[in-house]
Amino acid sequence: MAVIQRVVKPRTKRGKRILLKKEPKIIENTKNCVFIPGRKSSLLVSSCMKDLLKLKKPDAVMLTQKNDVLPFDDAVQIEKLLQKHDASLFFFSSHNKKRPNNLVLGRTYDQHILDMFELGIESYKGCSEFKGLSEISAGVKPVLVFLGEQFDSDQQLKRVRNLFIDMFQRQPLKQIRPNGIEHVMSFTAVDSKILLRSYRTVLTKTSLKTPRVELREVGPSVDFVVRRDHMASADLFKTACKRPNLKGKKIKSVRRDNFGSKLGRLHMTKQDVNTLQTRKMKGLKKTYAERKMKRKSDEVKNGPAVKKPKVAAQSKKLKKFSKKGRKLRGGQV
Template identity: 50%
Template structure:
C-alpha cells in the first residue's frame, strides 16, 4: 500500500472536519484546479498561467516553484499534487525547443489522470495588454463553442468537455441578468483553437431588455493541438456515472413535451356502455307500447342466435 492510499484516522476535530470535507458527496464541491510550472518555462507560459489563474480564482492554486516532471511520461508527481491539494483539474506549463510554449490541460478521476490534452500557444495577449474594465473575481462565465470539430472529431469533443469542466465555475440554480458579465468564446477552425475573453456590456435599448455588446478584456490565446492522452471508453463512462440517489425513481406513464407540459396516461377497465347511467328525462323513458330494434328482429334470426 502506498503512502497516498493508506487510511488516516483523525486525531483532532479539525482534522476530522478536514477529512469530512474531502469525503465523497452526492453533490460534489466546486472542482479546484492547480497550475504547475515545469522545469523550463518561458515568459509566455508564466504569464499565461497567471492570467488563467486570474480567471479561475478563487477555485485555483498557482504553484510558483518549478517542477521537474513530464506528465506524458510520468504522472506520479501530478497525482501526488492532486491528492495533496484536493484538485481534480490541472494545467502544466513548459517550454522546450521541440514543443515551445506548451500548456497541458488535464483532469483527474479518483486522483488518477483521466484525460490530458497538450496545446501549444502560438499567440498570446495578456490581461494587462488590453486596457478595459475587468470582471470581478469569481464571476461565472458563459461558455460558447463554435466549429464543427467540437462535434465531429473525438479529440476536439473531449477537449470541449475538458474546457467546460475547467471554466464552468460553481453550479447555480438561477442567474440574474446583471450577473451575466463574462463570456469565454472558443473557436475551432483550420486546425487551431482560438480562445477569446469578453466582458458583457448592457446598454440602453429603449425597452426592458438591454442591448448587449461584447468588449474584449483578455486574455487571448491561439492554440494548436499537439499530443493527447485520453481515457478508454469504459473508464470515461465510469467517471460520468451518477449515484442512484441523484437519479431518483422513474415515474411510469408520465411524459413531457418540448414546452415542458406534463402529460399522464391513465389505464382503466373496459366499460359496459349499456349500463351507463344517463340523465333521466321523460322523453327518454321507455313506454310499454314502444318497439325497440331488438324486438323487430325476425323469430328465425332469434332462433339462430
C-alpha cells in the same frame, strides 16, 4: 504488483474534519485547479498561466516551486500534488526546443489521471494589453460559447471541449439574471486550432424593455494548437460521468404532510384486543368480589374447572462432607 496505499487515520479533530471534506459527496463542491510550473518555462507561458489563474479564482492555487515532471511519461507526482491540494484539475507549463511554449491541462478521476491534453501557444495577448475596461472580478460565472463544427465531428476536440467546460463552468445554475451576465468566454475551432477569446458584457439603454448587449474584449487572447493527448477509454469515461440518484427509490405507503412529518400506512393481520397485555395499575386492579364473579361466569360457560392434584415437594437432603470421607445413606466410607 499494485502498491497498497497507507490508510490515513486522523489524530486530531481538525484532521478528521479535513479528511471528511475530502471524502466523496453526493453533491460535489466546485472543482479546484492547481497551476504547476515546470522545470523550464518561458515568459509567455508563465504570463498565460497567470491570466488563466485570474479567470479561475478563487477555486485555484498557483504553486511557486518549479517541478521537474514529465506528465506524459510519469504523472504520479502530479497526482500526489492534486491529492494534497484537494483538486481534480491542473495546468502544467513547460518550454523546450522540440515543444516550445507548452501548456498541459488535464483532470483526474478517483485520484488518477483521466484526460490530459498538450496545447501549444502560437500567439498570445495578455489582459494588460487590453485597456479601457476593468478586469473581470473573481468568482464570476462565465458564459461558455463553442464555435466550429470540429467540436462535434472530431473525437479529440469533443473531449477538449468537455475538459474546458469542466474547467470553467463552476457551480450549475437553475436561473440566470440578464444583468448578472458579466463575462463571456469564446472557444473557436478553426484549422486544427482552438482560439480562446474573453469578453466583458456592456449593457446599453434602448427604447425597448430589454437592454442592448455589447461585447468588449478584455483578454486573454490565446491561439492554441493541440499536440499530444492522453484520453480515457470509453468505459472509464462513462463511469466517471455517472451521477448518483439524488431522489432515490420511492417507498410505498409513505408520504409527508405540509409540516414535513413522515406519515406511513402499515398493513397488519387482525389482532384480538381482548388478549392484549396492557399496563398493570393498582387503580384498575379487580377486587376479590369481581374475580369471584368472573370465575363463576367462566364455570357457567366452560364447565367446572378441574383441580390439579398437589404434589408434595421432596425435601432436599443435605450432603455433608468431612475430612475423612463422604456420608451416604448406606453408611460411612
